[in-house]
Amino acid sequence: NAGVTQTPKFQVLKTGQSMTLQCAQDMNHNSMYWYRQDPGMGLRLIYYSASEGTTDKGEVPNGYNVSRLNKREFSLRLESAAPSQTSVYFCASGTFSTDTQYFGPGTRLTVL
Amino acid sequence: KQEVTQIPAALSVPEGENLVLNCSFTDSAIYNLQWFRQDPGKGLTSLLLIQSSQREQTSGRLNASLDKSSGRSTLYIAASQPGDSATYLCAVSGNMLTFGGGTRLMVKP
Numbered sequence: 001n002a003g004v005t006q007t008p009k010f011q012v013l014k015t016g017q018s019m020t021l022q023c024a025q026d027m028n029h030n031s032m033y034w035y036r037q038d039p040g041m042g043l044r045l046i047y048y049s050a051s052e053g054t055t056d057k058g059e060v061p062n063g064y065n066v067s068r069l070n071k072r073e074f075s076l077r078l079e080s081a082a083p084s085q086t087s088v089y090f091c092a093s094g095t096f097s098t099d100t101q102y103f104g105p106g107t108r109l110t111v112l
Numbered sequence: 113k114q115e116v117t118q119i120p121a122a123l124s125v126p127e128g129e130n131l132v133l134n135c136s137f138t139d140s141a142i143y144n145l146q147w148f149r150q151d152p153g154k155g156l157t158s159l160l161l162i163q164s165s166q167r168e169q170t171s172g173r174l175n176a177s178l179d180k181s182s183g184r185s186t187l188y189i190a191a192s193q194p195g196d197s198a199t200y201l202c203a204v205s206g207n208m209l210t211f212g213g214g215t216r217l218m219v220k221p
Contacts, residue, residue, distance in 0.1 A: 004155075033209075042116075042201065042211040043156075058208055090155055100146060101209065103155035 002026055004104035006091050012110045013081045021076040021107050023091030031094045032074035033058075033101065034066060036087040043090065049074055081111045114139045116204055118212035125192055126220050133187040133215045135202035140180045143205040147176050147187050150199045150214070159200075160187070192219045 007022045025032065030051045035043040035058075045058030049068040063085060065077045074093075078085060088108050092101040115138045125131055135145070144163045148156040160169045160176040162185070168177040175188040185202055201214040 040213060042213040043203075044211075045208050048208065092156075100158045100161045101156075102158070103148075105155045106153075 004091055004093055004102055006089075006104040006107050008107060009105070010108050012112065013078075014112050015082060017081050018077070018079050019081065020078075021089055021091075021109075022073070023075065023104060024073045025091075025093040025102070026072065027093060027102065028071070029093035029095055029102075030071075031096060031099075031101075032068065033092040033094075034064075034074070034076045035090045035092065036060065036085075037090060037106075038087050046076065046089075081109075083111045085109065086111045114142075114204060114206055114210040116202060116210050116212035118200075118202060118215050120215060121213065122216040122218075124218040124220065127192060127194060129192050129219075131189050131192055131217075133189070133200050133202075133217070135185040135187070135212055137183045137185075137204045137210075139204075139206065140183055141206060142180065145176075145178050145185050146203045146205070146209075147174075147185075148201045148203065150201060152198075156201065189217075192217075194219050194221050 004025045033048040034046040037043045044060050047066040049055045052071045067075045088106045091104040094101040119134045146161045147159045162169045162178040173190040178185045199214045199216045203209045203211045
């Protein structure tokens with residue numbers, strides 16, 4: 001039982017490049033989430049998917065897109081990376097939107 | 113907009129001391145409040161979840177309380193150990209989970 005897995009663990013991009021962060025969970029959870037964590041800002045919700053086939057914006061969605069590929073997988077795409085998107089990105093999943101959430105190990109992204 | 117504040121931002125205590133971490137939130141219309149632990153370079157691990165109808169939850173040496181009317185929660189850690197050193201985050205659940213900035217705890221042997 002791997003829980004929530006994220007790939008890659010580390011990534012360096014140049015401004016304007018694009019990339020997709022992958023997330024998968026094996027706990028049969030309905031809800032999945034993408035957060036970013038910045039020093040002094042705590043975690044902020046980027047996008048979430050309450051159930052397969054639905055996605056909604058969180059607090060800081062600008063510059064990102066998401067895809068809920070199936071119940072297990074939820075990807076986050078940066079179309080044109082900017083230095084302001086340098087952060088640690090966490091994926092999480094939960095049974096319901098009001099239930100506890102289980103977090104992946106994170107992706108540390110640097111945009112030069 | 114929900115805002116969550118944690119005080120202090122950092123705390124250093126000697127091993128064996130009992131300690132309290134504080135969390136306050138501005139909107140009392142919440143489903144639950146959760147406390148998480150984050151080790152350096154790692155993801156978050158859920159410690160305790162208190163439903164909005166509950167007053168407290170306990171797990172081992174940890175006890176979390178919730179006072180919705182005053183918008184406050186505390187995490188009490190008894191007999192602290194060096195292995196408790198980590199960042200502790202609280203988060204409140206409304207339409208989405210809103211996190212505080214965390215308290216970085218160092219327990220010295």
